[in-house]
Amino acid sequence: MRTFVPPMHLLSKSTYLRGKQCPKALWLYKHRPELRPPVSAGTQAIFDSGTEVGLLAQQRFPGGVDCTPEHHYDYAPALAATQAAMAAGAPVIYEAAFQHDGVLAALDILVRDGDGWIAVEVKSSTRVKEQFVEDAALQYHVITASGVALNAMHVMVIDTSYLRQGAVDVQRLFKLEDVTGQVRAMQPEVQARIAELKAVVQAEAEPVVGIGAHCDTPYACDFKGHCWAHIPAKGSVLELTNAREKQWELYARGIVLMKDIPAEEPLYTSQSRQVDGWRYDRSIVEGERIRAWLGELRYPLHHFDFETVMPAVPLFDGTRPYQQLPFQYSLHVQTTPGAEPTHREFLGDASGDPREALVQQLLQDIGPEGDLLAYNASFERACLRGLARDLPQHAPALLALAERVKDLETPFKKGWYYVPAMNGQSSIKAVLPALVPALSYADLEVQEGMMASLRFAQLLRGEYTGDMEQLRRDLLAYCKMDTLAMVKVLGVLEGV
Ligand code: SF4
Numbered sequence: 001m002r003t004f005v006p007p008m009h010l011l012s013k014s015t016y017l018r019g020k021q022c023p024k025a026l027w028l029y030k031h032r033p034e035l036r037p038p039v040s041a042g043t044q045a046i047f048d049s050g051t052e053v054g055l056l057a058q059q060r061f062p063g064g065v066d067c068t069p070e071h072h073y074d075y076a077p078a079l080a081a082t083q084a085a086m087a088a089g090a091p092v093i094y095e096a097a098f099q100h101d102g103v104l105a106a107l108d109i110l111v112r113d114g115d116g117w118i119a120v121e122v123k124s125s126t127r128v129k130e131q132f133v134e135d136a137a138l139q140y141h142v143i144t145a146s147g148v149a150l151n152a153m154h155v156m157v158i159d160t161s162y163l164r165q166g167a168v169d170v171q172r173l174f175k176l177e178d179v180t181g182q183v184r185a186m187q188p189e190v191q192a193r194i195a196e197l198k199a200v201v202q203a204e205a206e207p208v209v210g211i212g213a214h215c216d217t218p219y220a221c222d223f224k225g226h227c228w229a230h231i232p233a234k235g236s237v238l239e240l241t242n243a244r245e246k247q248w249e250l251y252a253r254g255i256v257l258m259k260d261i262p263a264e265e266p267l268y269t270s271q272s273r274q275v276d277g278w279r280y281d282r283s284i285v286e287g288e289r290i291r292a293w294l295g296e297l298r299y300p301l302h303h304f305d306f307e308t309v310m311p312a313v314p315l316f317d318g319t320r321p322y323q324q325l326p327f328q329y330s331l332h333v334q335t336t337p338g339a340e341p342t343h344r345e346f347l348g349d350a351s352g353d354p355r356e357a358l359v360q361q362l363l364q365d366i367g368p369e370g371d372l373l374a375y376n377a378s379f380e381r382a383c384l385r386g387l388a389r390d391l392p393q394h395a396p397a398l399l400a401l402a403e404r405v406k407d408l409e410t411p412f413k414k415g416w417y418y419v420p421a422m423n424g425q426s427s428i429k430a431v432l433p434a435l436v437p438a439l440s441y442a443d444l445e446v447q448e449g450m451m452a453s454l455r456f457a458q459l460l461r462g463e464y465t466g467d468m469e470q471l472r473r474d475l476l477a478y479c480k481m482d483t484l485a486m487v488k489v490l491g492v493l494e495g496v
Pocket of ligand 1: 021022023024025026028209210211212214215216221222223224227228
């Protein structure tokens with residue numbers, strides 16, 4: 001039997017929320033941390049972005065004493081520093097740490113308010129979510145139980161109505177929401193939950209908890225590799241498309257594989273297509289509809305794809321938080337059906353706002369004739385309209401381009417072309433390997449749009465520490481693959 005030695009605190013804000021989502025996730029985190037996968041580069045970049053927002057948020061309450069601990073595993077100095085700063089009359093304290101009865105709370109910003117204090121939790125989100133209030137309720141409990149008079153508890157989020165002009169205005173970038181009433185009402189529940197979760201942490205045995213919707217709500221659990229090991233990698237009901245909890249209803253009835261779903265089970269059309277693919281290896285090719293759709297495409301055909309960044313803190317004048325900013329495109333042009341395409345591309349130089357240069361080249365690369373073909377066209381249309389709004393000198397030309405965009409996803413989304421390997425999905429990442437297995441993103445350094453976006457954002461902020469020229473080559477290769485994939489997929493449809 002292993003002996004569990006309790007650390008200085010049994011629970012913190014993050015472990016409390018983890019345990020609230022699933023007691024087993026809390027127990028595993030404390031007792032079997034080796035089962036967690038390493039943090040991916042994408043997740044790390046999201047953490048880094050949250051840290052950047054947190055530091056900027058401190059400027060909303062300037063002149064604070066920073067009590068951030070040197071090591072996250074040793075909060076004793078931070079607890080002492082917080083007490084000292086309060087006693088010394090500090091008007092604002094950053095990362096104020098409190099501990100009560102084995103529960104640690106590290107608060108983003110503590111602001112003196114007369115004889116009491118106001119607590120502020122910062123989130124890089126655009127709205128106050130339910131889990132943020134739960135988080136704040138725990139902070140409120142620990143801080144007040146430590147003997148601190150809290151006059152109010154606020155959650156500070158990003159205000160998407162803020163339009164940057166000049167230096168970032170932190171007073172307008174952030175907005176405060178008062179959650180005092182809610183967190184006070186939640187105190188009995190918080191105290192009961194703390195007792196429950198302490199017992200979980202101190203238990204010798206792993207709690208028995210089945211898998212379920214809670215594994216992804218509100219966060220995707222990092223112990224799925226352990227708990228979901230019995231679920232087959234392909235063909236399980238947990239992959240059912242458009243499921244809306246149906247997958248868990250089936251799983252609870254003992255149905256693990258899609259092929260075992262009873263024939264009389266009520267399913268949406270898209271689900272029936274997917275399930276029949278697993279049951280009977282059934283493909284669908286509605287040649288007449290596909291040929292009619294192909295017949296409406298006007299050439300020269302411009303296979304087109306944007307990459308964008310969505311920085312939480314606006315990087316350029318005239319932009320808002322989390323605004324989509326196109327920084328790159330790839331364009332394969334076919335003059336006639338089946339013709340060898342020519343390729344054009346643009347990638348911003350990351351020295352400033354890339355949009356003017358991007359639009360100027362785009363309007364040269366795309367002539368006055370023919371359609372633009374995008375995959376999930378609403379995204380490209382929205383980007384073109386956003387550019388037209390922000391660069392009014394180009395608005396007529398950009399809005400005219402937006403009118404010419406057609407969607408290559410249509411034949412797959414509508415189910416006119418379906419093969420079982422698509423597994424109920426119609427995204428290019430599902431359709432390409434199913435239809436053109438020889439063409440793959442697997443050999444590329446940048447393999448998905450999120451990574452391209454995170455890397456370019458690092459370039460813009462001057463934070464990228466790797467080989468910049470290599471990164472530019474990787475970004476160009478990734479975006480080029482997206483439109484080359486479209487050419488190949490269209491080729492398959494033309495063979496119908
Ligand atoms: S994978 Fe699901 S059951 Fe397992 S610990 Fe995570 S939330 Fe709990």
